[in-house]
Amino acid sequence: MVQWSDSERKTIASVWDKINIDEIGPQTLARVLVVYPWTQRYFGAFGDLSCASAIMGNPKVSEHGKTVLKALEKAVKNVDNIKTTYAQLSQLHCEKLNVDPDNFKLLADCLSIVIATNFGPAFNPAVQSTWQQKLLSVVVAALTSRYF
Amino acid sequence: MLSSAEKELIVEIWTKMTPVAEEIGSEALLRMFTTFPKTKTYFSHLNISANSEHLRSHGKKIVEALAEGAKNISTLTTTLAPLSRFHAYQLRIHPTNFKLFNHCILVTLACRMGDDFTPVTHAAIDKFLSAFSAVLAEKFR
Secondary structure, three states, rough: OOOOHHHHHHHHHHHHHHHOHHHHHHHHHHHHHHHHHHHHHHHHHHHHOOOOOHHHHHHHHHHHHHHHHHHHHHOOOOOHHHHOOOOOHHHHHHHHHHOHHHHHHHHHHHHHHHHHHHHHHHHHHHHHHHHHHHHHHHHHHHHOOOOO | OOOHHHHHHHHHHHHHHHHHHHHHHHHHHHHHHHHHHHHHHHHEEEOOOOOHHHHHHHHHHHHHHHHHHHOOHHHHHHOOOHHHHHHHHHHOOOOHHHHHHHHHHHHHHHHHHHHOOOOHHHHHHHHHHHHHHHHOOOOOO
């Protein structure tokens, strides 16, 4: 069971409060597809992903980015139960979507970087450590938990 | 594989970083020590607390080496040969740590550059840092 201190809970809540899902979601997914192009293999039905500007302007990427961040909200609002919260999503990613779980970490890293570009110095080392190292790695582990 | 546009972008960014090498380098190191505490095990002989002399001078050294590499991307193996030997035979850092540090450099740049740290810029720098780390780890075995 992951233990969260009061200060960690506050940090997570305050970062989330300032996140606009409709902006951060699309930026994050677009960044994953640009920086790690092999991830495009999972998005064959999304249309034009031929170059950075196509990816960044692609409406399906944008919609899906919002979907992913909305799913992350479940973890943020339920930090004591992340593994159970994501059990079904984990199964889905394994059995139906066949996503290599090593890619989850790439999304987590890109999300941290997008938050950094938006928050600037407010995303200081302590915030980065709680948000990224702890929260996002728990999320990634939960999403990987139903893989076999 | 770095395109010529990416190589130019990399030189441009690292030239801008050279005058603030100490700030960038020490911030990246501090982020790494805070977020990935196991990385501190390589620095038990130094005082790496925030703003310490060691943190700042070490950070500066690293960013200056990166800037030097950026100017000579096509000859990284030759340029970095001494550093590569040093990391292999003396420092013997577990190679996964390079990725952790690279990530913290990216976060540092992202915080400072904001929207200017576009996905294309991010990709170019990430590729450069990976190539740089690969050369540093080349002689490990």
